[in-house]
Amino acid sequence: MIHSAAPVHDSSGKLIGVLAGGVLLNKNLAFIDRLNEIVYPEEGLMLGSQGTATLFLGDVRIATNVRLFEGGRAIGTRVSAAVHQAVLDQGHTWLDRAFVVTDWYVSAYEPLIDSQGQRIGMLYVGFLEAPFANAKHRALALVIGLFALAMLLAGIFAILWARRVFRPIERMHATMTAIEQDDVSARIGPVSSRDELGDLAAHFDRLLDRLQAQAASLKRWGDSLDAQVANRTAALEQAVSDLKAAQSQLVMNEKLAAIGQLTAGVAHEINNPVAVIQGNLDVLRDILGVATEPVQPEIRLIQEQVHRIRLIVAKLLQFARPQDYVGYLEPVAPAQLIQDSLLLVGHLLKRGTIAIEQHLDSVRTVLCNRNELQQVLINLMVNAIQAMPDGGRLTLAAEDWDEADMPVGLRLVVSDTGPGLSASERERLFKPFYTAKKPDGTGLGLWVSLSLVERYGGKITVDNETKQGSRFIVWLRFEPLPMDF
Structure with a gap:
């Protein structure tokens, strides 16, 4: 209150x-x-x-x-x-x-x-507040409406006035667009404007007429010149192509001739000591008799390698046509093949600190010539060892090769931890006489290895990252594919 x-x-x-x-x-x-x-x-x-x-x-x-x-x-x-x-x-x-x-x-x-x-x-x-707010909104809407109406009227007037000015310019722009699209006959034509724009349109048409006449004249001269240049170019390209083909054939013939002479001499020089080794081995076994039992595996290995040397010498004489030779085929297991190959490159492994890592995950066998496959594997192992002069890790693996959930064959993998290969080296890796800067290499190892594997329908691929080593994969089918010679 x-x-x-x-x-x-x-x-x-x-x-x-x-x-x-x-x-x-x-x-x-x-x-x-x-x-x-x-x-x-x-x-x-x-x-x-x-x-x-x-x-x-x-x-x-x-x-x-x-x-x-x-x-x-x-x-x-x-x-x-x-x-x-x-x-x-x-x-x-x-x-x-x-x-x-x-x-x-x-x-x-x-x-x-x-x-x-x-x-x-x-x-x-x-x-x-509502009446005043409504009044404010109505006033604001009225102002906006009047402003929009004024802008609309001004825009219509500006468009009508501008069209009279821009119509000749639009016709000139359309004419230039048509000329850019190769319509050389396009012209502006007469315009209603009698001011500077009308004079500019007429002058532009006269200029286009002169340019068309000059272009036609230049085209006639250009066609004649192009015909002459095309004839001379075709003749020159044919001559260059013939010259390159002749040079390539000459170089290949010279290389093959050198290989023929080299292999003939090598075969003669190697066969003589091989015959001496084989003869003395037979004499040794006859004289010692049962006393050779403790070293029987070593003698057997020597006998196998002597036989392998004979096969290699025979293949050297057939490098020019490797597809003419088909060796004895037998089931080959990857585990025993890898162990025999390691035994043969053991003298190289002793030169440096190289660790051996094996992953023999496949128990499949492939039908091929054992000596040829061993030659391929030893070649890849020697290359991997030479890529690690300061030591490293040599990884050997045998894996199943399946496609679309169907067994195809097996893969033999040879990996090293060397410096790896550049892109340009990988492109020329399997070409003959490419040595990858090895002073004691002939440049034939990988080429011969690829030829041997392809004979059985397989392939050799290389998975490489620079400065992280190389990984060669030999893809072998269960049975050789039929070859067309």
Whole structure:
């Protein structure tokens, strides 16, 4: 309530009492309506807005003319959290828009303070924001509409005016585009403009006529010159091609002739000591008899290698036509083949610190000539050992070769940890007489090895990363494929 008190004095001025009175504000609708009339007199708000007033005790409305959804007054409802914090908690005056019960109002909240200086409530007055917001939106829409209309009219006028200016330019652009697409007869033609653009269009047509005449003349001369150049070029290319073919044939003939002479001499020189070794071996076995039993495996190995030397000598004489030779075929197991090959290159392994790693994961056998396959494997192992002069790891593996879940054959893998091969070296690796900078190499090892493997329908591939070693893979089928000679 609103409370007031006044002192009462007698005729001598002595205080004899106190006169106190108050007005209860809870649900005092007459008080709040009168307050609303004072703040918002009739016709005081424009655009049909409606003024409201409310008296709060704490944050609860105790007297108000704000209406609820059903039309009754919103007595007992509470103020929003934002207003509560700003006015009741912080003691500020709120002058801003706020959501009151059902709508947004332009609002003012003032804290009410009792005789002890405590904030006990608030006094609120405000009016509906919606009419003013609607009026603002309508005004803004009107301004935007007028601006758009003005821009549209200006654009139409500018387009109509610009078309008169740009029409000759568009015709010139179309003519130039047609000429770029080889339409030499395209012209601008007469234009309605009589100003500088019209003169430029006429001058451009005359220039195009002159250029067309000059181009036709140049084309006739060019066609004649092209015909002569084509004839001379064809003759020159044929001559160069014939010369290269003759040079290649000459070089190959010379190499093959040198190989023939070399192999004939080598065969003669090797066959003599081989015959001596074979004869002495037979004498040794006859003289010692049963005493050779402890070294019988070594003698057998010597006998096999002597036979292998004879086969190699025979193949040296047939390098020019390797496909004419077909050796004895037998089932060959990769595990025993790898062990025999390691035994034959053992003297090279002793020269450096080279570790041997074996992965014999395949138990399949292939039908081929054992000596030829051993020759291929030893050649790859020797190359791998020579690639690791400072030591490294030589990896030998036997793997199954399957395609589309069907067994095809097996793979023999020879890997080293040397410096690897460059791209240019890999391209020439299997060509004859390429030695990869080996001072003691002939350049025939890999070429011969590839020829032997291809004879059985296989192949040799190299998987290499520079500075990480090389990995040669010999792909062998179960049985040789038929060859067409």
